[in-house]
Amino acid sequence: GQxxxxxxxxxxxxxxxxxxxxxxxxxxxxxxxxYQQHAGEAPTFLSYNVLDGLEEKGRFxxxxxxxxxxxxxxxxxxxxxxxxxxxxxxxxxxxxxxxLYFGRGTxxxxxx
Amino acid sequence: xxxxxxxxxWVICKSGTSVKIECRSLDFQATTMFWYRxxxxxxxxxxxxxNEGSKATYEQGVEKDxxxxxxxxxxxxxxxxxxxxxxxxxxxxxxxxxxxxNIQYFGAGTRLSVL
Numbered sequence: 001g002q003x004x005x006x007x008x009x010x011x012x013x014x015x016x017x018x019x020x021x022x023x024x025x026x027x028x029x030x031x032x033x034x035y036q037q038h039a040g041e042a043p044t045f046l047s048y049n050v051l052d053g054l055e056e057k058g059r060f061x062x063x064x065x066x067x068x069x070x071x072x073x074x075x076x077x078x079x080x081x082x083x084x085x086x087x088x089x090x091x092x093x094x095x096x097x098x099x100l101y102f103g104r105g106t107x108x109x110x111x112x
Numbered sequence: 113x114x115x116x117x118x119x120x121x122w123v124i125c126k127s128g129t130s131v132k133i134e135c136r137s138l139d140f141q142a143t144t145m146f147w148y149r150x151x152x153x154x155x156x157x158x159x160x161x162x163n164e165g166s167k168a169t170y171e172q173g174v175e176k177d178x179x180x181x182x183x184x185x186x187x188x189x190x191x192x193x194x195x196x197x198x199x200x201x202x203x204x205x206x207x208x209x210x211x212x213x214n215i216q217y218f219g220a221g222t223r224l225s226v227l
Contacts (some may be wrong), residue, residue, distance in 0.1 A: 005146065026209075031214075033215070033216075040203075041221065041222075042118075042205045042219055042220050042221040043156070043205075043218050044218070045215055045216070045217060045218075048213055048215055050213075074177075087155060087156070091214075098144060098209055098214045098216075099146065099158060099161055100146075100216060102155045102156045104154070104155045105155050105157060107153075107181040108129070
């Protein structure tokens with residue numbers, strides 16, 4: 001499998017900014033994905049990075065550095081509803097039909 | 113984003129019975145779908161890759177005779193848990209790939225409880 005590492009838990013307060021890091025080790029990198037998963041629900045797609053740089057989408061941004069095997073998800077103006085698990089996933093060129101390798105997820109708790 | 117429908121959302125069954133879970137891509141065609149299993153507070157574990165018109169590719173350690181996958185059309189894949197036992201109780205989630213970026217969109221998941 002692939003070695004994908006992200007923090008287990010993070011906390012922040014409403015209105016703040018939080019950065020969730022993800023590091024990975026893989027051969028033939030072919031994309032990095034971030035998903036949000038609320039408790040008891042299925043993951044929802046947040047972002048996709050395949051080239052270096054920052055992708056901004058509203059309050060959420062995702063950054064990728066392929067040379068460092070590093071990505072982060074940046075959440076701005078945090079809201080209570082942002083409390084969820086955030087999953088980092090990597091795809092390889094050799095992946096069977098595009099399968100993803102998921103990290104263990106970062107449980108974010110937003111306090112009022 | 114693309115919409116993936118998964119049914120049922122919740123099922124309780126007796127030990128020894130079989131349960132079928134459906135995964136449909138509602139507004140796009142999906143040559144490839146994926147089936148995952150997730151235990152509480154853990155990440156997604158890929159069980160198998162479902163390919164339209166051909167046999168599914170199972171991950172190591174997943175019994176293909178126990179978890180039957182059928183992908184008979186470009187919009188439907190089914191997972192049948194045969195002779196279910198309490199240890200099969202889990203949250204099962206499907207996903208379908210869409211677009212040139214091959215982004216996976218997930219169904220709502222099925223919570224299976226085997227008594």
